[in-house]
Amino acid sequence: MEKEQILLSRSNLAKRWGISTATVDRRVREGLISPVRGHKTPQFNFYDVLKAEGTDASKLSPFERKRLERANNELEQRVTELEEEKERLKRQLTKIVAEIMPVISQN
Numbered sequence: 001m002e003k004e005q006i007l008l009s010r011s012n013l014a015k016r017w018g019i020s021t022a023t024v025d026r027r028v029r030e031g032l033i034s035p036v037r038g039h040k041t042p043q044f045n046f047y048d049v050l051k052a053e054g055t056d057a058s059k060l061s062p063f064e065r066k067r068l069e070r071a072n073n074e075l076e077q078r079v080t081e082l083e084e085e086k087e088r089l090k091r092q093l094t095k096i097v098a099e100i101m102p103v104i105s106q107n
Contacts, residue, residue: 006046006069007036012076013044046072 013033014021027033028042033052035042046069 005036007043008046008049010042010044013049016049
């Protein structure tokens with residue numbers, strides 16, 4: 001039975017490591033990590049990421065691995081929700097500033 005692959009996008013890997021996507025590309029060129037073949041955009045196997053980070057994924061029980069995967073997915077979803085909320089608030093703030101600018105300009 002083939003093991004299910006958990007993939008991280010280049011931008012998710014960059015966020016995880018606290019680096020830019022350009023630095024991820026450089027680390028690929030340096031051979032520190034390799035993307036999974038057969039994908040249109042670079043995708044990185046989660047277990048390869050753990051290995052590059054110096055974590056021995058084989059020491060994780062299947063239950064712990066599943067728990068961490070679920071927690072990772074929940075955190076990624078929360079990040080997306082917060083980014084959407086940030087954009088909504090930016091739009092509201094822009095609208096408010098546009099409404100008060102004529103009043104400020106009159107003084």
